[in-house]
Amino acid sequence: MSVSPSLDGPRATAAAxxxxxxxxxxxxxxxxxxxxxxxxxxxxxxxxxIVPRRHPGRWLSAAVALLGLAMIVNSVVRNERFxxxxxxxxxxTPAVLDGLLLTLWLTAAVMVLGFLIGTVFAVMRLSVNPxxxxxxxxxxxxxxxxxLLVQLLFWFNIGALYPTLGIGIPFGPEFxxxxxxxxxxxxxxxxxxxxxHEAAYAAEVVRGGILSVDAGQTEAAAALGLSRRRVLRRVxxxxxxxxxxxxxxxxxxxTLKGTSIVSVLAVQDLLFSVQLIYNRTYQIVPLLMVAxxxxxxxxxxxxxxxxxxxxxYARGAARELPPTPLQxxxxxxxxxxxxxxxASAADAKPL
Numbered sequence: 001m002s003v004s005p006s007l008d009g010p011r012a013t014a015a016a017x018x019x020x021x022x023x024x025x026x027x028x029x030x031x032x033x034x035x036x037x038x039x040x041x042x043x044x045x046x047x048x049x050i051v052p053r054r055h056p057g058r059w060l061s062a063a064v065a066l067l068g069l070a071m072i073v074n075s076v077v078r079n080e081r082f083x084x085x086x087x088x089x090x091x092x093t094p095a096v097l098d099g100l101l102l103t104l105w106l107t108a109a110v111m112v113l114g115f116l117i118g119t120v121f122a123v124m125r126l127s128v129n130p131x132x133x134x135x136x137x138x139x140x141x142x143x144x145x146x147x148l149l150v151q152l153l154f155w156f157n158i159g160a161l162y163p164t165l166g167i168g169i170p171f172g173p174e175f176x177x178x179x180x181x182x183x184x185x186x187x188x189x190x191x192x193x194x195x196x197h198e199a200a201y202a203a204e205v206v207r208g209g210i211l212s213v214d215a216g217q218t219e220a221a222a223a224l225g226l227s228r229r230r231v232l233r234r235v236x237x238x239x240x241x242x243x244x245x246x247x248x249x250x251x252x253x254x255t256l257k258g259t260s261i262v263s264v265l266a267v268q269d270l271l272f273s274v275q276l277i278y279n280r281t282y283q284i285v286p287l288l289m290v291a292x293x294x295x296x297x298x299x300x301x302x303x304x305x306x307x308x309x310x311x312x313y314a315r316g317a318a319r320e321l322p323p324t325p326l327q328x329x330x331x332x333x334x335x336x337x338x339x340x341x342x343a344s345a346a347d348a349k350p351l
Contacts, residue, residue: 086286090277091293099273100294106269107256110194114255115248117195118202125207136203143200149261152193156265158184190262198255205247209240241313249306253299260291270294 076082090096124136143151159180168174184192213236221231263272270291278287311324323331 081285082289083283083286086283087289087293090274090287090290093277095273095277096270096290096294099268099270100298102268103256103259103270104298106191106194106259106262106267107252109191110198110255110259111252113191113195114198115202115206117199118204119206121199121203122206122210125203126210140200140203143197148193148197148258149264151197152190152261152265155184155189155193156186158189186262186265186267190259190265190267194255194259194262198251201251202248205244205251206240208247209242209244210236212243213239238313242310245306245310245313249302249309252306253302256298256302257295 077084121136121139124132125140127133162180164177165180165183166174166177168176217235217239218231221235226234259269260271262269263275266272268276274287274291278284281287307325
């Protein structure tokens, strides 16, 4: 005769609880029911409407910023002391437009000549020749250490140091001499001073762009048998431009505004032209607004051009080019339309 063991204490209680628990629906499912169907998410009718997270601080800061901007715009537009009628009358006068053209010409000439000279000094700085490196470093050091106004005044008074200049053999006869006063006028002095000052900064910009290219790129090109000139043109320069263009664009805008300093030399740029007008009419503020608006317009155009140049040289650095402002605006409008359609569809859905 066999005697079965008795279940007493906690074991008896656990066994009894297991007997009284309801069966698992997964265990009672038929053999044709798959596990994926048993774990399927609820249908769309079973999901309540999802409410996006609120950002009260973001909306509050935006409202405060817009309120401050509206107050500033209102104070400028409705302030009669700006004399907007005078601004509109002198905005396109021949004197102002002539000064604007001279400013644009001076900016373009200074940038082109400055980067040409700066590129030469950048190559000299990267040379293995210690004499060339020292000359390049000394040039950059001198012209970056002295203020631009001091340089312009120095070149304007160069005739006091060198009344005559000549071309000939050092410590020997001179073949050609001319008077410095007859050569260095106000316009040429401004061009020389701004160009030499710009070349010092352009040399560092170009040198930094060249150094930003990985040395492995040039080594790989040399291993393929490419000439040094072709390596520089097809490998180094396109990659260096990614670092050069943003800084060069900032220098271009800075040079445009910096040309206003030549007004101290009586060069009739944009600022000096409006100064001549308000010295006659005593309408200082509206004439300064004319110059300010023209500077803003030209700077905006240059900034747009800088964006597209940077976008051009960004090819190959990323899988996709950065979107243009128009493409970004279209994307935001499409996203806003999608959210509105989703919200209207959710409101129209019956509960």
